[in-house]
């Protein structure tokens with residue numbers, strides 16, 4: 001089973017960024033815990049702050065991997081291009097968010113990813129990623 005977590009803009013700052021919303025743990029630290037926990041999964045990680053790089057990665061892995069866990073971060077709410085890429089590929093995508101976006105500003109209630117996603121998990125903090133990986137097992 002080969003899965004990849006793809007994180008969008010500003011998620012490289014987890015641990016420092018608005019800790020009251022996103023927690024105080026770095027993603028690198030959390031990712032090593034996930035790799036330890038899901039030993040049977042070949043788990044990869046990619047992060048970019050650039051929309052086109054995220055689309056490029058979705059296209060690259062989207063015809064061979066078993067699953068994609070995608071937190072497109074702010075691009076969730078703005079990017080028709082990433083939404084189209086999710087629809088264009090064959091690998092199922094589970095959309096995740098750390099925060100409950102529906103409890104936040106109205107502009108975060110819109111997702112261009114959800115219409116092409118297999119499912120959506122949000123609001124469980126970093127555990128949202130764990131739950132998304134579980135959904136593929």
Ligand code: DQA
Pocket residue numbers: 009010011071072073074075076096097098099100101108
């Ligand atoms: C986020 C929610 C988005 O609205 C925000 O722009 C992010 C992170 C989350 O994981 O809660 O950067 O995707």
